[in-house]
Amino acid sequence: MVSIDIETEDGQREILRRMLTIRAFDTKAGELFADGELPGFVHLYIGEEAVGVGAISALEEQDYITSTHRGHGHCISKGLDTYQMMAELYGKRDGYCNGKGGSMHIADVDAGMLGANGIVGAGPPLATGAALTADYKGEDKVALAFFGDGAVAQGQVHEGINLAATWDLPAIFVVENNHFGEATPMEQQHNVEHLSATAEAYDIPGFTVDGMDVTAVYEAVKEARERASSGEGPTFIEADTYRYEGHFEGDHQPYRTEEDIELWKDRDAIETFKNRLVEAGAITQEEFEEMRDEIEAEIDDAAERAKEADYPDPSEAYEDMFNATVPEINDFAARMRADGGER
Amino acid sequence: MSTDTASGGGFSDTETMTVREAIRQALREELERDEDVFVMGEDVGRFGGVLGVTGDLVEQFGEERVRDTPISEAGFTGASVGAAATGTRPVVEIMFSDFIGVCSEQILNQMAKNRYMFGGKTEMPVTIRTTEGGGMGAASQHSGTIHTWFAHLPGIMAVAPGTAHAAKGLTKAAIRSNDPVIVFENKQIYEQEGEVPVSEDYTIPLGTASVEREGDDVTVVATQRMVGESLGLADELEGETSVEVIDLQSLYPMDTDTLLKSVEKTGRLVVADESPLSYGTHAEVVARVQEEGFFSLDAPIQRVGVADTHIPFSPVLEEEILPHAEDVRAAIDRVV
Numbered sequence: 211m212v213s214i215d216i217e218t219e220d221g222q223r224e225i226l227r228r229m230l231t232i233r234a235f236d237t238k239a240g241e242l243f244a245d246g247e248l249p250g251f252v253h254l255y256i257g258e259e260a261v262g263v264g265a266i267s268a269l270e271e272q273d274y275i276t277s278t279h280r281g282h283g284h285c286i287s288k289g290l291d292t293y294q295m296m297a298e299l300y301g302k303r304d305g306y307c308n309g310k311g312g313s314m315h316i317a318d319v320d321a322g323m324l325g326a327n328g329i330v331g332a333g334p335p336l337a338t339g340a341a342l343t344a345d346y347k348g349e350d351k352v353a354l355a356f357f358g359d360g361a362v363a364q365g366q367v368h369e370g371i372n373l374a375a376t377w378d379l380p381a382i383f384v385v386e387n388n389h390f391g392e393a394t395p396m397e398q399q400h401n402v403e404h405l406s407a408t409a410e411a412y413d414i415p416g417f418t419v420d421g422m423d424v425t426a427v428y429e430a431v432k433e434a435r436e437r438a439s440s441g442e443g444p445t446f447i448e449a450d451t452y453r454y455e456g457h458f459e460g461d462h463q464p465y466r467t468e469e470d471i472e473l474w475k476d477r478d479a480i481e482t483f484k485n486r487l488v489e490a491g492a493i494t495q496e497e498f499e500e501m502r503d504e505i506e507a508e509i510d511d512a513a514e515r516a517k518e519a520d521y522p523d524p525s526e527a528y529e530d531m532f533n534a535t536v537p538e539i540n541d542f543a544a545r546m547r548a549d550g551g552e553r
Numbered sequence: 554m555s556t557d558t559a560s561g562g563g564f565s566d567t568e569t570m571t572v573r574e575a576i577r578q579a580l581r582e583e584l585e586r587d588e589d590v591f592v593m594g595e596d597v598g599r600f601g602g603v604l605g606v607t608g609d610l611v612e613q614f615g616e617e618r619v620r621d622t623p624i625s626e627a628g629f630t631g632a633s634v635g636a637a638a639t640g641t642r643p644v645v646e647i648m649f650s651d652f653i654g655v656c657s658e659q660i661l662n663q664m665a666k667n668r669y670m671f672g673g674k675t676e677m678p679v680t681i682r683t684t685e686g687g688g689m690g691a692a693s694q695h696s697g698t699i700h701t702w703f704a705h706l707p708g709i710m711a712v713a714p715g716t717a718h719a720a721k722g723l724t725k726a727a728i729r730s731n732d733p734v735i736v737f738e739n740k741q742i743y744e745q746e747g748e749v750p751v752s753e754d755y756t757i758p759l760g761t762a763s764v765e766r767e768g769d770d771v772t773v774v775a776t777q778r779m780v781g782e783s784l785g786l787a788d789e790l791e792g793e794t795s796v797e798v799i800d801l802q803s804l805y806p807m808d809t810d811t812l813l814k815s816v817e818k819t820g821r822l823v824v825a826d827e828s829p830l831s832y833g834t835h836a837e838v839v840a841r842v843q844e845e846g847f848f849s850l851d852a853p854i855q856r857v858g859v860a861d862t863h864i865p866f867s868p869v870l871e872e873e874i875l876p877h878a879e880d881v882r883a884a885i886d887r888v889v
Contacts, residue, residue, distance in 0.1 A: 274639060308672035317671040324638055325671060329662050335628050336663065339635020339643075346591065346617065346641055353635070366658065369628025376623060530673030531708060533731035534759065536806045545844075 212435075213289075214267035216428050219492045223501075225267055225424055226487065229259040229480045230502050232283040234509040235292055236455075239282065239299060239313070242513060243459045248299050252313045255283030257454035260479035261386050262287040264427025265354060265449075269435060274322045274340040274353040276333035278386075279314050280453075281326025284356055288323045290316070292509060296516035303522040310522075310530065322351075330391075331364030333357050334383055338370045341379035341438075352380040352438040354431070360391025362405050371444065375412035380438035382431060383446045386421065388453040393465050409446035421451030422479045425486075564750030567718075573743040575717040576682070577608050579724035580644065582753045584614050587642065590728060591618045593629055594646030594682075603648055604684060604740055626656035630681070634663045637679040637733075644728055647683040650737065651697045664733045665708030679734075680727040685713075686739040686778060686827055687864035687875050696864035696871075698777075698828040700737040704804035704837070710759055713737040715780025715800040717747030722757030723802060730759060737804075739777035739827070760806035764815065768797035771821040771885050774812060774838050776801045779825035779857070782878040790882075794889055801826075804834060812838065813846045820851035823884040827876055830858040852888035857881050 215221040236254040243252045255262065258280075266275060266287035277284040285295055290306070298305025299313050306316045317325035324340060327333055337355035344351040361367050362385060374381040385405050389396050402408065409416020415437070419426045427449055434445035452474040456463045487493045493501075528543050570578070583590050596603055598611040598621040611619040622629040626647055633643040647653055653660065660681070667675045687696035704711040710732055714720040720738070727734035757763070765780060766787050773796055775783045780800045787796035797815050801807070816822050822842055824835040835856040842854065857880045865871055 274635075276635070306672065307670060307674075310672050311670045315670045317667075317675065319638060319671070319675050324635065325667065325675075327663075329658060332631070332658070332663060335631020335659065336635035336638070338628065339632035339637070340639045341635075342632055343636045343639040343641045346636075366627040366631055369623075369625035370631055372623060373625060373628040373632055530669045532668070532710070533676060536710075536760070537809075538806055 211270055212268050212432060213271050216267065216425060222487055222492050225263055226480070226483060226493070226498070227501060227505065228263045228287055229424065229483070230505045231292065231509070232259045232262065232286045233480060234506045235286060235295070236282055238509050238513050240455065240459050247517070249301055250312050251458045252299070253280040253458050254453070254455040255280050257474065258386055258388055258421065258451045259283055260424035260483070261384070261421045261427055261449040261451050262356070264424040265356070265384055265431040268428045268431035269352065269354060272322060272351050274324055274337065274351060276324045276337045276340070276353070276355045277326040278333060278356055278358055278361070279326060279328050279330070280358070281314070281316055284326070285316050285323060288321055290318055290321060290323060293512040293515055296512045297519050300516045300519065301521065302516060302519040304516070304519045308522055308526065331357060331361035331367045334367045335370035335373070337381050337383070338374040338379060341374055341381040342377070345377070345379050350439060352382060352435055354382040354384060356384050356386055358391065359385060359387040359389065359396045359405060360399060362408060363391070363399050371412055371446065374444045375414045378441060378443035381444040382434045382438055383444060384431070385446070385448045386451055387448050388451050390453070390457065390465065392457045393461070395465065404448060406446055406448040412446070414444050414446055416446035416448070418448040418450055421449030422474070422477045422482065424479055424483050564752045564755045566751050567748040568751050569746055570717055570749050571743060572714070572717045572720045572738070572745050572747070573606055575721035575749045576606050576724050576738065577610065578749070579721045579728070580607065580610060581613070583725055583728040584610065584618060586753065589640065590642045590644060591620065592644045592646065593620045593622050593633070595622055595624055595648055597621060597646050602646060604743060606743070607646065626652055627659060630656040631659040631663065633679045634659055634667065634677070637677050638667065638675050642678045642728060644680045644682065647681060649695045650683040650685045650699050651694050653683065653699065660703070660709065661706060665706050669708060676731045677733045678731045681733070681735045682724070682738060683735065684738050684740040686741050687871055688741040690866060690868060690871065692866040693863040698859070700804055701828050701832070701834045703735050704834060708733070710734040710806065711737065711804040712759065712802060713739070713776045713804055714802060715742070715775060715777050716765065717745065718749045719757060719763060719800055719802050721749050722755055726756040726759050729756065734759065737777070741778050742781060745781055757802065760803050760808055762802050762808035762811040763800045764797065764811065765800050766796070766798040768795040768819065770795045770819055771823060771889050772797045772799060772815040772819045773823045773825060773881060773885070774799045774801055775825040776804070776834065777827060779827060779876060779881070783825060783881055786878040786881055794885060796885065801838070807837065807841065809841045809845065812842055813849070816842055816846045817849045820849060821888045822850070822854045823857060823881060823888070824854065825857040825876060825881050828858055829861045830856055831861050833858060855884035855887055857884050
């Protein structure tokens with residue numbers, strides 16, 4: 211069982227649709243940021259679509275994922291709504307976090323999306339915990355952590371994986387090796403050629419797959435899910451991929467050349483998969499272009515609506531701290547106000 | 554807010570037990586009550602916890618529910634966040650609070666922030682139990698009293714029992730809370746005995762202080778070990794100075810009303826807490842009392858704590874550093 215069956219034409223089209231949606235969403239987000247429309251930072255997933263979509267399509271609906279600061283692609287892969295995501299990027303009340311999270315913290319626990327995360331390497335221990343819940347309650351759920359090549363240098367990543375490995379938890383650890391930890395090349399941060407080699411230390415299966423090939427990622431995660439689900443513990447997968455854009459929007463990228471990027475664009479995951487489907491007769495070039503245009507129009511519409519949506523009421527800044535009532539927050543807020551009263 | 558917790562808030566059946574036993578009873582009752590509750594930490598299972606708090610719980614509940622972890626606070630504290638977000642209620646033991654240094658990321662940026670950052674849509678029913686305090690010759694890295702850091706951190710609730718009944722009631726309330734709560738246990742009082750309500754329904758609401766002894770001349774707001782020391786002192790001063798002793802119990806949220814009510818009666822306040830004095834727990838009590846109770850005060854407020862040092866090893870040096878009843882007495886003498 212998987213959430214999207216890559217063997218069927220419907221499944222293949224859905225995978226293509228999700229990759230195109232990520233590309234369109236992040237292209238739009240980049241434009242809006244450049245235009246000064248969006249506050250904060252945005253980190254784009256363009257180029258890495260095959261990893262998120264390939265991995266999550268091979269999971270089941272009820273499975274959990276944890277994400278990174280570059281999380282839009284994971285959200286879309288998990289089926290999150292692009293309007294609510296866009297609203298969150300704008301800081302609007304309709305956003306997934308009511309405007310409190312922004313681009314770096316989109317979460318939807320009901321959908322199994324345990325949050326994009328601003329801390330490099332924070333996801334693996336969280337996924338270990340979600341896998342622990344599944345194991346503890348005897349539920350058929352697995353937890354997949356996405357993290358970057360930079361995060362593999364973080365101690366908590368190793369602690370999280372070691373714990374999951376020691377307890378044979380249903381977890382999958384997916385490193386998106388996009389070749390840069392922020393602005394520093396992967397080779398300058400790690401002494402191993404393939405990050406999957408680190409799996410040996412936990413005595414769990416570890417391998418490297420072509421992260422530009424959605425089918426390869428899908429197959430690897432499908433196998434890892436079967437292993438996790440049957441009590442054989444976690445798998446460590448390195449997906450070799452590339453980000454076409456900077457670490458954040460506005461990054462002037464002195465660490466690479468346009469030629470480097472072009473080499474990877476020649477192997478573009480969407481183009482490759484589309485060509486494969488065209489050859490197999492699963493979709494025509496015209497249908498593909500229609501699909502892309504339709505998605506771009508949807509994203510434009512989502513952005514337009516998000517722009518027009520309401521901001522939260524300023525008083526909502528004092529909500530959601532705790533489940534329980536804590537008198538301090540309102541008391542202090544009232545005291546801080548010039549008139550000392552309710553807003 | 555109820556302050557009638559000294560006698561257990563109406564729970565009349567009590568037993569004499571130590572603080573250690575009271576915490577273990579709290580854990581046992583909550584493990585029995587709710588299948589979603591489990592305990593994890595280093596050596597909490599067969600070893601019974603390095604300070605003996607978890608004791609024989611593993612025999613009753615098994616290794617799934619009282620689980621030993623690798624020595625990796627970042628790993629299992631982070632896992633507790635993911636577990637709490639997905640429907641379990643982890644109780645994490647961090648052996649010595651000094652070790653929170655290696656997992657503060659998981660508390661600071663994940664546990665404390667997820668609920669707010671995700672728009673209130675994530676529950677975070679996680680309890681951390683950890684030990685604080687000097688007096689055991691354990692030196693600087695095993696003796697710190699760090700609760701101010703976490704009481705100061707938005708999104709975390711922090712409690713610190715000073716008696717056996719508080720230890721049970723607060724631990725149970727922490728486990729039942731859908732918010733992250735850190736229970737700061739002073740390891741020097743584990744052997745201290747007291748009357749503890751045996752009812753499984755007994756909890757102490759988070760955010761309530763307890764008037765442990767009534768008095769008229771001066772209020773001593775104390776935490777942890779300083780509660781017992783202050784109660785002993787109040788006995789000694791009987792007939793000379795009438796001392797009201799309050800166990801603060803809940804560092805955040807804090808029961809300001811009970812503090813104000815007491816100071817209104819006594820007009821004098823001493824705050825005794827075993828943490829470093831600068832920017833400390835004491836300062837928070839002082840700030841709240843002066844903001845709303847300034848005109849009740851007949852004398853400057855006094856603080857008793859650690860003079861911004863770490864805790865040294867040598868018994869002579871350690872004794873010098875740690876606050877004791879005589880320091881509270883000196884503070885009372887300055888204002889009465």
